[in-house]
Amino acid sequence: QTPIWGLSPESPPGAPERLGNVLDRGHPLHEPAVLPAAADTLDELCFAVRRDAGLRLDPALGFDFYAADVALQARAQGQAVAVVDAYCEHRSRLPRAGFTEAFIERFSTSATHFQNKWRHLLPIATPSITLTATPSAAEQVRAVTGAAREEKALAADDLGDDVLGTDPNLGSVPKTSKSSAATPPRVPHWRWELLLSELVFRVVLPLAARLPLALGAGIATLRGRRDAQMDRDWRSLSLRHPYVKAATTRALEELSGAGSPQTLEQVVTQRFVTASLEEWQAHLIMAGRAPQLRMDLEGIDPALLRTRATPGTVWMTAHFDSVMLGIVHMGLAGASFNLMTSTVVEDERIPHSIQRYYVRKYAAMARYFNGGRALQAERHLKSFYAGVREGRSAVVLVDAPALKKEEGLLLEFLGKPRYMAPGAVRLAEFTGAPMGAFLCIQVSPDHYRLVVHPPITPGPGGYPAAAQQLYDFMSRHIMQQPGRWWAADLLPTMIRGD
Numbered sequence: 001q002t003p004i005w006g007l008s009p010e011s012p013p014g015a016p017e018r019l020g021n022v023l024d025r026g027h028p029l030h031e032p033a034v035l036p037a038a039a040d041t042l043d044e045l046c047f048a049v050r051r052d053a054g055l056r057l058d059p060a061l062g063f064d065f066y067a068a069d070v071a072l073q074a075r076a077q078g079q080a081v082a083v084v085d086a087y088c089e090h091r092s093r094l095p096r097a098g099f100t101e102a103f104i105e106r107f108s109t110s111a112t113h114f115q116n117k118w119r120h121l122l123p124i125a126t127p128s129i130t131l132t133a134t135p136s137a138a139e140q141v142r143a144v145t146g147a148a149r150e151e152k153a154l155a156a157d158d159l160g161d162d163v164l165g166t167d168p169n170l171g172s173v174p175k176t177s178k179s180s181a182a183t184p185p186r187v188p189h190w191r192w193e194l195l196l197s198e199l200v201f202r203v204v205l206p207l208a209a210r211l212p213l214a215l216g217a218g219i220a221t222l223r224g225r226r227d228a229q230m231d232r233d234w235r236s237l238s239l240r241h242p243y244v245k246a247a248t249t250r251a252l253e254e255l256s257g258a259g260s261p262q263t264l265e266q267v268v269t270q271r272f273v274t275a276s277l278e279e280w281q282a283h284l285i286m287a288g289r290a291p292q293l294r295m296d297l298e299g300i301d302p303a304l305l306r307t308r309a310t311p312g313t314v315w316m317t318a319h320f321d322s323v324m325l326g327i328v329h330m331g332l333a334g335a336s337f338n339l340m341t342s343t344v345v346e347d348e349r350i351p352h353s354i355q356r357y358y359v360r361k362y363a364a365m366a367r368y369f370n371g372g373r374a375l376q377a378e379r380h381l382k383s384f385y386a387g388v389r390e391g392r393s394a395v396v397l398v399d400a401p402a403l404k405k406e407e408g409l410l411l412e413f414l415g416k417p418r419y420m421a422p423g424a425v426r427l428a429e430f431t432g433a434p435m436g437a438f439l440c441i442q443v444s445p446d447h448y449r450l451v452v453h454p455p456i457t458p459g460p461g462g463y464p465a466a467a468q469q470l471y472d473f474m475s476r477h478i479m480q481q482p483g484r485w486w487a488a489d490l491l492p493t494m495i496r497g498d
Contacts, residue, residue, distance in 0.1 A: 016040075016125035019083040021404065024090045028403050028493050035085040041068035042081065043127040045090050053079060058117070064110035068126040072118055087404065091349070104141065111137035190240050194351055197237060201279075201353040209283035213293075216280060217445035224276030228269040238350045244489050245272075251491035255414060255482040270483030274321060277442070278486060281325050282357070286364040292446075295329045299452040300436075306334030312393035313337075313455045314428040316437040316467075318474050319399055319487035324365065326440025326450050327395055331368035333450075337393035338384055339365065339374040340423070377423065388431040396424035399474070399487055401494040409464065410497045411471050414478060417497035420471070429463040437470040439477050441484075451477065 018031045019039055044067040049055050055073050057066050071081045111129070115137035118124055123132040129144060131137055200223070208216040227233065233244040249268050256267045284290055315330070315337065317323055327339060345358040362374035372392055375383055384394050400421045402408025408419030428435045434455035441449045453473040458466040478485045 016130065018127070021085055021087055022046075022090055023087070023403065028401070030404070030495060036082045039071065039081050039083045040075070041124065041126045042071045042083070043067060046086065046088050047071075049074070055079075058113075060113045061110045062106065064107050064128070065114040065126065068124070069114060069117070072121065072124070085404075108138040108141045111141050190237070193232070193237050197234065197351050198353045201357050205280055205283045206287075208280055209287045209289065213445040216284075217277060220276045220280035221273050224273030225269055227276060228272035233272075233275070234351070234354045238347065238354070247489035247492050251488040252482050254491065255479060255485075255488070267483040270481075271486055271488055274484045275486040278322060278324060279357075281322055282361045282364075285324065285328055286360055288364075290325060290328045290368070291332060293325065293329075294447045295325075295332070295440075296447075296449045297329075297333055297452065298449060299438075300454050302333050304454070305330065308336060308391045310389070310391040311431045311433040312388045312391050314388065314424055314431075314433050314435045315393055315395045316398045316424050316435065316470050316474070317395060317439060318478065319397055319485065320439055320474070320478055321481070321484040322440040322442045322448055323397070324361070325448060326438060328365055328368045329440070329448070329450050330395070330438065331370055331372075334370070335393060336370035336372055336391075337395050338372040338387050339369065340377050340384060340394060340396045341374050343376045343378045384427055385431060388427060388433050393433075394424075394427060396427070398424050398471075399485075399490065401490055405495050408495065409467065411464070411468055412475070413471050413494075414475050414491070419495040419497060425463050425467045429458075434458075435463070435466055435470060437473050439474060441477070441481075 017033060019033050019035065019037050020043070021028075021030050021035065022045060023029075044064070047067045047070070049070065053074065054077065055070050058069050061069055074081050111131060114124075115122065115131050115133075119133060123130055129140065131140060204219070204223070208219045210216075211219070228245065231242040231245040233242075236242045236244050245268065248271050249264065252267045252271065253264055256264065284293075315335075317326065330337070339362070341358075341362055345355060366372065366374045372387070373383075377384070388394055398420065399413075402419040402421050405419050407422070409422040409425055410417055411420050412418075413420060424435070427433070434457045436455035437453040439451050441451060443449060453470055456466040456469060482488065
């Protein structure tokens with residue numbers, strides 16, 4: 001048996017333990033077990049073998065169970081099987097519920113062959129399903145997909161999801177929870193949803209941005225309430241899986257302390273309304289109406305924003321309330337900066353109307369950056385470092401989780417220690433820049449507050465201590481109105497430090 005450096009000891013017999021760390025259709029799946037770790041079976045997402053190992057793929061298995069089969073072959077020959085921390089991304093159009101009859105037949109055929117081939121080792125837990133000697137594999141698959149027809153999640157094929165009613169994006173939901181995450185999501189007709197998205201982003205929102213502000217905001221509010229009822233969000237549409245409301249409900253149940261399901265539902269609805277208003281506000285920016293809005297600047301002298309010092313400031317903000325208007329009005333107040341964006345909106349699964357919206361939004365916003373640009377971090381990271389050194393500030397949305405614990409920055413955020421994405425703090429620390437934060441809060445459709453935490457020059461505690469002050473600032477405002485944090489669905493994916 002080939003030794004594997006750093007291999008964790010095998011778990012004692014008992015319930016199957018899940019291992020791994022992947023990005024599944026835009027959402028991190030991070031199991032707590034230390035890697036590398038010995039495994040019984042593997043998922044088909046990504047696996048590798050030595051060419052001289054004598055292992056062969058079984059063509060009778062088709063698209064399912066073939067990695068689990070190779071793992072069992074290896075173990076039968078005394079070879080090691082392990083899961084390593086080789087972080088990769090899983091892309092698939094396969095939904096987590098509402099499976100077609102063709103898929104169920106395909107999976108059943110592979111499961112039957114796998115059950116017969118390894119009957120002497122049953123029961124066998126795979127990342128997709130645990131197969132036992134009886135009943136037949138086809139019946140076991142039917143039992144699981146029967147639950148899926150009631151719209152519970154099935155982990156099949158290369159998804160590696162748990163068949164015990166656990167959503168990989170959200171984790172287990174206690175049966176006693178008030179969270180609507182325990183309620184299976186509806187499975188919409190995606191073709192109609194795509195057509196509706198085209199109509200909203202090409203017609204409805206551009207038109208609403210040209211109407212009187214109160215009327216346009218009213219249209220956006222009605223749309224947001226309907227989106228909450230239908231669990232409609234462009235990310236759910238892109239993944240063909242309605243998950244945002246369930247994840248948001250779990251997060252806001254934690255943050256709001258809602259005393260009843262009705263109160264919790266109101267807070268969740270507010271999140272969808274805020275997201276819809278933010279998209280309407282982005283169309284106001286595209287229509288050139290942002291300078292017409294009343295914006296009260298609080299917490300900083302406007303002269304400090306107009307002063308171009310070397311190095312520049314790393315400004316932190318969050319996906320909270322009217323953040324895009326706030327970014328634009330930072331520029332209108334005189335700040336010069338680059339805005340950090342991401343290539344994620346170029347994903348081929350995202351509808352064209354949404355991709356077009358983001359391109360146009362960032363182009364319109366950049367007109368107010370006083371020489372700065374909206375740049376994708378994946379392609380232009382050096383430009384941010386160079387810009388800050390030369391006196392051009394950077395604006396970074398920092399309420400995203402670290403993908404891996406060892407790469408994250410452990411900070412108190414929203415009442416708990418969490419591992420946060422460290423990019424903004426690293427940028428400031430490497431360039432020696434001060435760090436500040438701001439949030440934009442809507443008072444009425446034509447009146448907003450730009451609340452600023454002045455830049456901090458790190459003291460004895462260094463940059464992490466300075467970052468903690470800014471996260472505390474953002475946490476206070478988010479906790480006051482958690483329904484306006486339209487990235488709340490990220491909270492269940494954040495790795496906790498307690």
